[in-house]
Amino acid sequence: MLGTLTIKNFALIDHLQVSFENGLTAITGETGAGKSILLGAISLILGKRADLSSIKNSDEKCVVEATFAIENYQLQDFFKANDLDFEKQTIIRREILPSGKSRAFINDTPVTLDVLSSLGEQLVDIHSQHQTLQLTDNNFQFQVIDAVAGNDALLKDYAEKLALYQTTKKELKKLVDFQQEADKEYDYNSFLLKELESANLKEGMLEELEATYEQLNNVEEISENVSHALQVLGEEQMGTLSGLNELKAIFNKLSHFGTSYKELSTRIQSVLIELDDVYVEVQQLEEGLEADPQQLEEVNAKLQLIYSLQKKHNVMEISSLLEVQAALAEKVSKTENLEAEIKTLQSALQKQEETLDALAVKIHQQRTKSIPTLKSHLESVLSEVGMPNAKFQIDVITTEKYFANGKDELQFLFSANKGGSFNELKKVASGGELSRIMLAIKSLLAQYMHLPTIMFDEIDTGVSGEVSTKMGVIMHQMSKKMQVFTITHLPQVASKGDVQYKVFKEDINGVTSSQMKQLTEEERVQEIATMLGGKDVSSSALAHAKELLLKKV
Template identity: 30%
Template sequence: MLLNLHVKNFAIIDEVDVTFKDNLNILTGETGAGKSIIIGSINVALGGKIAKDIIRKGAEYALVELLFQIEDKHILEILNEMDIPAEDGQIIISRKIMNGKSISKINGQSVTAGVLKDIAGLLIDIHGQHEHQSLLYKEKHLDIIDRFAKSYIGDIKKHLESEYKEYINLRNKLNELKIDEDKRLREISFLEYEINEIKNAGLKIGEDEILAAEYKKLSNAKTIAEGLNNVYDWMSYQITDSAGDHIGRTVKQLSKLMEYDDSLSGLYNQIMDIETLVNDFNRDLSEYTSDMNNHEEDLSVTEQRLDLINHLKSKYGSNITDILKYCEQSEKKLSQYKNYEETMAALTRQLEKQENTIKDLSDKLSFIRKEKAKELSAKIKEALIDLNFLDVHFEMIFKPTGHYSANGFDDAEFLISTNPGEEIKPLSRVASGGELSRIMLAIKSVLADKDEIETLIFDEIDVGVSGRTAQKVSEKLSMIAGSHQVLCITHLPQIAAMADSHYIIEKTSDGITTKTSIRNLKENESIDEIARILGGAIITDTVLQSAKEMKQLAKTTKKY
């Protein structure tokens, strides 16, 4: 459930902070007050598109924060698997927009747009002003039946998606191997050449790094030798004032002085240890420099080996592991080309077997869809009757697409007839704008019983609706709100009267800047707002009394 919305510097909103409640939250206000901007800010926070001028004039950034309270254990488990733990069942989603860029965070942790949309899909379902138009596209219809039948087909769809992926891999592999005899022989010759070139190199994993270090040393051998000769001179006993010379003198001096003071033996032993270390150092240094004598020959060998490895890298992979992997794959391909008939026959059998698996899963998926479509159609028809479609027929038809996909082979479409004696036809050929909004509401009300999503938002679901139909729409929204949190923007008094929590969105201006604000109305203020919607500019006692009666009637209608 959406507990709190905080918006700052967003379009004409300076700063808004609003707490939403359970059941039906109604948002009303004058035309142009910014009602849709409020819903738009929620959309943006959940990963929606950002308009260029979305940051309030004069501000450096825009910010939207949403606080959700999650009760569903399944959703909490999913969030935990995504490494987004919800402390006390709460998560905060924020999006900060700066100069065309944005940063999205969940509980303070930055997330990608993909992760944000995945999580948003678990928490909230937003029905925008134009979403009902999506009912005109058949692709949406199949999505709707799949949502309705999710608990029955979820595992089948996952299995089918996995098997279809394997089917495509096999088909691509088979197509890649389909070549004429001349080309096959050329491929065999080419693969043999590449395999021999790699194998003859006798590559060892990690040797390029060792050779690179060796090359670095040998190519700087002259500099190293000159430097070490200087070090040897400084440490040896052969040059006056060298470290060895001074240590030797120190040994002799202490040896004589011990004749006069036995306590100097400790210092004498220490200098003897130092002399031993210096002798060991000089010996090791001499051996190292003698090994550098053949550096030009070693450099040539190392350079040639590195050139060979780098040549292979340019052809087969960025490192030795990749080169050896390429060789292994080439050997498999060579074996397939050399045993072409057997390989093609085996792959063809595999492909046929995989196609049968996909067919079985698609058949099973299609059967369940058709069965659940009957149930869904009946429920939608019932909901449509509730929404004042008095003589309506509604059904879903299925046709095969003629090919398999990761989603089976079904092409589904909703058909409807809204008038007596009228032939049942596709939605796109029958329904008006107002009818489409009610049909979408009917579908949403049916899906609400199946959905785990706790919060539903309807932005002007009342398009093209009035009179008795408006009352029916308000009752349907109230019914959905019995098991979900619903946020609804409306211009209709019948819907506003049904509010469990009523919010007014207002726009004010000081002549320089314009601000949008939102506040929760008390009972008497809600009645005044309903009266404003009913009566317009002039609110008479009669209008006010009608508003009170509508509010009272709404209370008796609710079933929670």
């Protein structure tokens, strides 16, 4: 419930601080006194966008702050999800700076307007004449029926299952669409894959083949040079090995003449060993050299195949071709496995449909069962508020389509006059009738739901006399289960308030300012008498006012 409200530098209000209690609070005042300003300030607290023109003194910031008792509102999860400190007495503050920048705080933590608005919806329901149009909205009508039907748990379960169903349906469509495209490319991708697989590609293969090709293609020239190298190394008279052996013998003789000769002898020995090893390897090369036209042709064919594949796939490396091969293998495999995946999803979708259908049937049955109660309450309340011939025709019709709240379509028809035909509310109900219907609905919802604080902004417009008295009684009954505010011009409604506040203007130092004060019992008598008979209060008006205040219900 709303506990305190502080307003600074907003519209015609310099500074206002007021405390509220539970029950029914009546707010009265002359037209233009500032009742709408009060609602405007509360709307800022609830997340409405700020307007720089709302600042009274453009050199100072505007501040609106409210305290709410939220212990029984089950809002712990909301506070946790938004990383906010949960306090039983939660403070919401809104600031509008002279620059036009707006800031919002929940328990001194800065929040976005979206977060503030989401919390505000769960704290205060401001019912204005404009909101009466909500009555004609199909979603709102369903909310009313489902509240009476007690469908909360079923609808939550249905919503979770519907979300899963929609996800599965999207996945299935994506797979089917992919299959249609993949089927077109499957044959071509398979051909490309087989072509790459037949090449038996491996890392380093290209360099190895190119080296083999160069050797086979130049075998004669290589053979000549290798033979010459063997002659240079191994010729008996002038070969390198022969010369080194002779040097080795010389320095072996000299080694005992000093360390220098001994070190040279050792180094010549090392060179001789290395060169001898080189000689053996060159011999092996010579033995392995052999012209092989067939192998040359095979190597050349492999090289041309690789060059052709590189050109076709616009790559330069074997590793890149292997990546292309892996991607093609994945595409081909996925296409081949699509049918099984699609069948699996189709089976899952069918089971999900069966679950949804079963839930939708339960929701429909509960709705159907609740309609007589809903009709009876609405028609009874409307009869009390001056619409004795008001009748409703409410039908829920099962369809094949999955909606967000089941599979039903709703016909919520109304007739205000005896023997009149039924039609949609927006077509046959006047503004005053819609207001009374909304009051009847809110009074019903108060019995089935834990509603937030509700503010009726002149919901009694267009009614008077006994009807307005009945409307006041209904609001007072609602206030036994929730905090109710009513902004009214009617004394019959104002008198039903547990407390009454008056909004008025006063001029201070030539500046007009809106004020608000809680009336004493004597002041209430005077205010209601004024509402009954005007500024010149008669004794009969005072007597009538006292009588109204004595009859709360």
